Amino acid sequence: MRKSTGPELSRRERQILDILFQREKASASEVLEALPDPPSYSSVRTLLRILEEKGHARHEEDGKRYLYRPTQARTSAARGALRNVLHTFFGGSLTQAVATLLSDNETDLSDDDLARLEALIEEARTTEENGEPKGEER
Numbered sequence: 001m002r003k004s005t006g007p008e009l010s011r012r013e014r015q016i017l018d019i020l021f022q023r024e025k026a027s028a029s030e031v032l033e034a035l036p037d038p039p040s041y042s043s044v045r046t047l048l049r050i051l052e053e054k055g056h057a058r059h060e061e062d063g064k065r066y067l068y069r070p071t072q073a074r075t076s077a078a079r080g081a082l083r084n085v086l087h088t089f090f091g092g093s094l095t096q097a098v099a100t101l102l103s104d105n106e107t108d109l110s111d112d113d114l115a116r117l118e119a120l121i122e123e124a125r126t127t128e129e130n131g132e133p134k135g136e137e138r
Helices: 011-023 028-032 041-053 074-090 093-102 111-130
Strands: 057-062 066-072
Touching: 011 028, 011 041, 011 066, 028 041, 028 066, 041 057, 041 066, 057 111, 074 093
Parallel strands: none
Antiparallel strands: 057 066
């Protein structure tokens, strides 16, 4: 199984991977039931096999059926997806990405959200000043 190096997922593969992240593990039948406008059962099985070949999913045997799981933790996959969005749409600029989100009319931040963002910015500033490596998100 090779490791994925980028966003090489089709729309349907992304939908299936999203289902696996939501459920943590699922059979091909469960994936089929959860898909919008689902393809055939054999297509779902093929797509699950392709996700395994790409390194995004793995399976375990549960009696006569296979249960599929994502190979990465949700937070790790989310970080990779965000890095890709930053690179693709914002030239790697976190500032531009955040400015875009904050200027969107649909962005609704509560006072608690703003306080949390301020605390995260202060923590990043302190970490940078002390030369400490950035830790895992809480």
